[in-house]
Amino acid sequence: MNANFQDRDLVLPGDILYEGRIRTGENTYRNQDQVYATHLGLVNYSPDNVSVVALSAGYNPLVGDVVIGEVIDIDLGEWKIDIGAQISAVMGIPDAVDRPFRTEYIMTRVLDIGDTLFAKIVDLDRRRTPVLSILGPGLGRLNDGFIIQITPSKIPRLIGKKGSMINLIIRETGCRIVIGQNGRILVSGSNREREEMVAKVVTKIELEAHTSGLTNRIQEYLRQLKERSR
Amino acid sequence: MSKKPTIKKTTARKPRTKKADKATSWKRNDGRAFDELRTIKIEIGVLPNADGSAYIEVGRNKILCGVFGPREMHPKHQAKPNEAVLRCRYHMAPFSVDPRRSPAPSRRDQEISMVMRSALEPAVFLERYPRASIDVYVEVIEADGGTRCASINAAAVALVDAGIPMKDLVAACAVGKIEDKLIVDLGEYEDKKGQSDMPIAYMPKLNKVTLLQMDGIMSTDEVEKALNLGIEGCKKVYEVQREALKKKYGIEQPQDKPPKEYQPEEPEEEPKTEEGQQ
Numbered sequence: 001m002n003a004n005f006q007d008r009d010l011v012l013p014g015d016i017l018y019e020g021r022i023r024t025g026e027n028t029y030r031n032q033d034q035v036y037a038t039h040l041g042l043v044n045y046s047p048d049n050v051s052v053v054a055l056s057a058g059y060n061p062l063v064g065d066v067v068i069g070e071v072i073d074i075d076l077g078e079w080k081i082d083i084g085a086q087i088s089a090v091m092g093i094p095d096a097v098d099r100p101f102r103t104e105y106i107m108t109r110v111l112d113i114g115d116t117l118f119a120k121i122v123d124l125d126r127r128r129t130p131v132l133s134i135l136g137p138g139l140g141r142l143n144d145g146f147i148i149q150i151t152p153s154k155i156p157r158l159i160g161k162k163g164s165m166i167n168l169i170i171r172e173t174g175c176r177i178v179i180g181q182n183g184r185i186l187v188s189g190s191n192r193e194r195e196e197m198v199a200k201v202v203t204k205i206e207l208e209a210h211t212s213g214l215t216n217r218i219q220e221y222l223r224q225l226k227e228r229s230r
Numbered sequence: 231m232s233k234k235p236t237i238k239k240t241t242a243r244k245p246r247t248k249k250a251d252k253a254t255s256w257k258r259n260d261g262r263a264f265d266e267l268r269t270i271k272i273e274i275g276v277l278p279n280a281d282g283s284a285y286i287e288v289g290r291n292k293i294l295c296g297v298f299g300p301r302e303m304h305p306k307h308q309a310k311p312n313e314a315v316l317r318c319r320y321h322m323a324p325f326s327v328d329p330r331r332s333p334a335p336s337r338r339d340q341e342i343s344m345v346m347r348s349a350l351e352p353a354v355f356l357e358r359y360p361r362a363s364i365d366v367y368v369e370v371i372e373a374d375g376g377t378r379c380a381s382i383n384a385a386a387v388a389l390v391d392a393g394i395p396m397k398d399l400v401a402a403c404a405v406g407k408i409e410d411k412l413i414v415d416l417g418e419y420e421d422k423k424g425q426s427d428m429p430i431a432y433m434p435k436l437n438k439v440t441l442l443q444m445d446g447i448m449s450t451d452e453v454e455k456a457l458n459l460g461i462e463g464c465k466k467v468y469e470v471q472r473e474a475l476k477k478k479y480g481i482e483q484p485q486d487k488p489p490k491e492y493q494p495e496e497p498e499e500e501p502k503t504e505e506g507q508q
Binding site for chain 1: 360390436476479480
């Protein structure tokens with residue numbers, strides 16, 4: 001292997017990660033026979049490709065992602081929704097209402113400007129505009145709670161292996177947590193203190209996302225927070 | 231620059247090594263050696279509402295830079311269907327220079343905005359964000375010569391902080407001539423009294439020059455020497471940018487330690503007091 005770095009080293013854009021023939025993974029590009037990083041992040045060498053886990057990156061919408069968005073405009077037959085990507089998403093009436101279309105529908109009764117919603121990206125159209133849908137279990141308008149924004153690339157860390165991290169937080173705080181792949185997290189709990197506890201934990205996870213043994217430390221941190229609030 | 235003539239010149243220059251020694255021992259009016267940069271300090275993520283931001287101090291220059299995007303382009307008709315548009319705005323605060331200047335964007339501001347854009351464009355993967363815009367705002371809080379280079383340095387780091395895919399970082403450094411001697415990283419005095427000034431922006435890992443401007447008079451020979459000196463300067467700047475980014479996103483995340491600064495090899499006396507008397 002012609003790797004120039006150790007696994008999980010911090011790399012910067014322009015760093016030559018690999019010299020030779022290999023598949024380029026996420027956040028890398030090839031120039032002749034060299035693989036370069038495009039983002040600041042942690043390099044990840046696997047037998048068949050080389051990739052970078054970005055520590056700072058915008059949200060890149062993909063089909064199948066569930067996201068938290070805000071309605072910013074209503075057009076003829078479609079809502080325009082800000083999901084924190086470079087292009088705002090759209091959602092047509094058939095993706096919002098599970099009934100045959102009739103002209104007397106009033107779109108603002110379903111979703112108004114300023115409403116927050118939890119939706120799924122069902123398609124990217126020809127211009128790569130994400131198309132959303134709220135038809136599905138758990139999807140739809142969000143009515144209470146508050147939103148925390150973190151770097152989207154750190155969402156997998158917040159969820160943990162098979163949801164270990166997020167289940168831990170839900171179990172310890174008793175809050176309802178909705179995670180959008182676009183880095184927005186909705187928290188609603190029985191009282192303000194518990195919601196703030198979640199906010200603190202999420203901030204800590206974002207700061208320490210690249211370190212190992214995080215779940216154990218978060219468990220410890222949660223216990224400390226609980227003792228303090230008592 | 232072909233390889234052959236440079237080899238010839240080095241052999242031709244050999245008998246003049248004594249003179250070169252003289253040139254290296256000569257000190258500039260702020261006490262720096264001819265190839266010594268000013269102290270550089272970079273802080274990253276200083277603006278909470280920007281997607282990426284950086285604050286840079288080069289000597290007495292103080293520059294703040296914010297990056298927004300990629301985001302939807304407004305006005306929409308200016309968006310390009312095949313790639314993103316990089317927009318730069320360079321602005322000097324009214325109190326950044328003595329005497330105070332008008333806050334309205336001047337001819338010079340417009341030029342530097344354009345120059346910054348063309349210096350940064352080759353490093354950014356614009357084709358990944360069609361119909362979007364990436365906005366770079368640079369505000370000079372205090373100016374002391376070489377602000378365009380410092381702005382490019384801050385903007386490159388802020389672009390990385392914003393998570394915008396980039397081919398490489400861009401580092402910039404100026405080379406000039408004063409009293410017939412080549413110097414690196416011109417201060418304000420040298421900028422005004424010197425014979426020539428040549429800002430260079432450079433992508434260190436790809437070994438590509440993205441900006442080359444010059445005013446004043448230099449011979450072909452001097453331009454070539456100046457270019458090599460400038461690239462060396464850019465590489466030093468690049469190390470500072472690297473350190474700053476690693477500090478921000480480092481594994482340990484030390485929050486109480488001050489960010490690492492670029493210190494010239496032999497710090498002799500404080501150049502600041504000397505400069506203040508002029």
